[in-house]
Amino acid sequence: MPVIEARNLELTFQTNDGPVHALKDVNLSIEKGDFVSFIGPSGCGKTTFLRCMAALEHPTGGEITVNGVSPEEARQARAYGYVFQAAGLYPWRTIAGNIKLPLEIMGFSKAEQEKRVKDVLQLVDLEGFGGKYPWQLSGGMQQRASIARALGFDADILLMDEPFGALDEIVRDHLNEQLLALWARTEKTIGFVTHSIPEAVYLSTRIVVMSPRPGRITDVIESPLPKERPLEIRDTPEFIEIAHRVREGLRAGHLDE
């Protein structure tokens, strides 16, 4: 059974300038353990699609299931962690306090909270920073803390909306590497929105290319790259070949306007 499945998904916003088709006729199924990237120009609906999976948006047509149930039910079952573009840590809580936030809401015991905080801090390489406040940390560290916050309650699915979009390239490379290692260790299913072709190719098992007006999927590219991916893989012909296909897909989406 696919972890996430969308059939003829449709989402139309009513605005003063008439209806906007944010998503139209979107079909996709994501299997357990997949790392799926969504790429496309702004307005192509990639973020909207991700928000539909998280029940933050409500589709106006079609069907979408997460773990076989509706996104709303999946949300209530705390089936996924969500990471936004900005870290969005609470400035009045320490890093540890921020990671505890969802755990408190979900009613974990105090001892369990402490244990999990320790575990995820290690997972994102932030041991020793639990007592710091977010504003005492660099942007990259803040974003790692926000990933730790999403990992704390151990959901099977991780939805990430341009999580590294606001960071510089050197930090971003480093975090990409760490994310892959984390994915390999935890075997989570990851949905990842990005506008960077190299990032999408480097991270994903599948790359979903989307296009705007109406927001739709124009291509789904399976990556033949191995699971083990050092940064240098980006210089190999295979990598460049996939990147080329993604770029072609993006261009094709633009041409039929």
Added chain:
Amino acid sequence: MMRTFWAVLVVVAAIVLFWYAAAVPMNIKTALTQAEREGAVISPEGAAARRDMSAIALALANPGQWGDTLVQDKPRLPTPDQVAVELWQTSGAMVLKGRAFSKRSLLFHGWVTLSATLLGFGIGTVLGVVLAVGIVHSRVMDMSVMPWAIVSQTIPIIALAPMIIVVLYSVGVQGIIPKAIISAYLSFFPVVVGMVKGLRSPDSMQLDLLRTYNASTSQGFWKLRLPSSLPYLFASLKVAIAASLVGAIVGELPTGAVSGLGARLLAGSYYGQTIQIWSALFAAAILAALLVGILGMIERLLLRRMGVLA
């Protein structure tokens, strides 16, 4: 926009309804005493029996007298229509009769207060802006004066008002000047603090840019600091004009002034003329709203002309 309009309308209507509803128990005791004297049957009978009863219980026991509570001469709480009628009779109706500035006209009293407010506001604003410019350009002034200007915001300097009036009266200055002085110093400090903040609002990048042009201090002031200070200036001007109005009104209290909105409030409270108090209060409110509204319009016009506001 429309939804906000309707929501405001509903809230205002609810307030007016609540006001009428409150007028019944507020005024019921007088109404009952009056009705009993005129021979109506009241439960319970006799003012003594009613003295310790709650107003709401009395109101519920005598629904027949509700009408009387809304039309009294000196009610504890006048109804909205009584206040509106009083407002009209002392303003619009007097204009129609050609006596817009008679002693009974709220327009006359409003003008007395308004002129002191505006004079004081003008003086306070000019002095405030001048001091702010000095503070921004002189480090000694900044360090010496600014802390006091900030502290002055936290203390009730309006308490000086009665003394200023009386002292100036004793040296022969009276009329508009003492009130304007109070208004002036009440508006002065907010303007200083807001204007200093505004003149310092350009960030270091914008200042550095001007430095690369080798711009002089005065060029920097006229082309960068002053325009970017305007939003801050207007925010404090709105606070300042409201404070000026309060200053002028309070300035009319101590010497038993005979004209001005403050004098109307005080006279009303001496003679129990509640309707007069409420109408003076509403006149002051309308005046304040107008003044703040006009400042808002000037702000929008000015900012648009300068291209700060799209």
Added chain:
Amino acid sequence: MTELVLALVIWAAGWGLNAWLARSAASETRVVKFLVPFIFGATLVLVWEMVVRGLNVPMVILPAPSVIAMRFASSLPILWVDFVQTFLKGALGGYVIGCAAAFLVAILVDRFDFLRRGLLPVGNFVAALPIVGTAPILVMWFGFDWQSKAAVVVVMVFFPMLVNTVAGLREASAMQRDLMQTYGASYGQAFFKLRLPAAMPFIFNGLKISTTLALIGAIVAEFFGSPTLGMGFRISTSVGQLALDMVWAEIVVAALAGSAFYGVVALVEKAVTFWHPSQRA
């Protein structure tokens, strides 16, 4: 004449000292930052003293600072009862009631979008009005004693506090609220863990504005009638008796009370909103 010359000399010396301090290498240190305004204030007081003495300004126009200080020291019992009546009972009582009521109403307003749309413009409008004017009405309703003063203070602080709290409760970003939704957080959880802490800088802004308003309301309301004690009462009767030294002594009390009240609230704010950029600077 000598006093006037002395006044000039003191002024020049004080200003010169400050100018030197402000230009000195130590001008950024905390001590100097405190010292300069202190010297400025002390200079003003000394000049005031010398000018009053030199020109023989009559007491009924402007008493010298030394006279005010003597009056202050000799009238401590009176000043204390006035302080209790006006500040502790009237201003503080009304402040607590008014701010608490506004806070509760703000939560209600925030919960219902319709109320927020309707009440907020009305609240903004009322916050700009000369509300002290309600004093004669409230004195009529609640009697001469401190209850009517507290009532004036309640009305004065209610709307600024309401407007600030409602604005604060909307401060949490859409992203942070979405995050709460992905956790399946209840209204109460989202309120206490996210929106209330995020609102704190705004709530304290309202609380700080209200400290000054509370004192103004309590003092001015006494001009419309009070029992024979209270700061506003003492000011208006002493003005009538031309006992200006007493008026100034009360003003000193008002100034001390006002800045101390504000200072205490600001200190609590610093402790609660230590994380906010404005406090970290």
